[in-house]
Amino acid sequence: MPIQYIPTIEGLSKFGDYSPVAVADNIVAIAGQFGTDGEDPESQIRGAFKNLKTALAAADLGFEDIIKFTTFVVGRETIPHFMKLRKEIFAEIYPNGIYPPNTLLIVAGLVHEEFVFEVEAIAQKKN
Incomplete structure (x- = not known):
C-alpha cells in the first residue's frame, strides 16, 4: 500500500514544506x-495538544490510537509547565x-523563536 500524505488540514498552521500527517498501512505519523494561540508556555502546551487532536482526526484517529509521543521543550524552565499540564491533559484523554x-x-529552539513546546x-x- 502506498503512503498517503495529508498535506493540509483545516485549522492547522504549517511552518514549511511538509505534510502534517502520513499514513503507511496502519501506522500514522x-x-x-505547536500551540499558536498563546505566548505563555501553558497556552502553547494546551494549544499543541488541541492541534494534535485535529491532526489525528484528519486520519480518523483519536488520542487512544497513539502509540508514542515525542515532546520538545525549549529550556529546562519549560519542563514544570509541561509536567503540570500533561497530568491534567492526560487525565482527560x-x-x-x-x-x-x-x-x-x-532543545535550544523551535521553528519560530516564540515557540517553547512541540x-x-x-x-x-x-x-
Whole structure:
C-alpha cells in the first residue's frame, strides 16, 4: 500500500514544506504540533495538544490510537509547565491512567523563536 500524505488540514498552521500527517498501512505519523494561540508556555502546551487532536482526526484517529509521543521543550524552565499540564491533559484523554511512551527532549529552539513546546506522535490505525 502506498503512503498517503495529508498535506493540509483545516485549522492547522504549517511552518514549511511538509505534510502534517502520513499514513503507511496502519501506522500514522503526526508532525510536530505547536500551540499558536498563546505566548505563555501553558497556552502553547494546551494549544499543541488541541492541534494534535485535529491532526489525528484528519486520519480518523483519536488520542487512544497513539502509540508514542515525542515532546520538545525549549529550556529546562519549560519542563514544570509541561509536567503540570500533561497530568491534567492526560487525565482527560487517558482516564484509565495508562499513558503511551513519551520521549522528552530539551532543545535550544523551535521553528519560530516564540515557540517553547512541540509534540509529535506515532499512532496506529485499526483495520
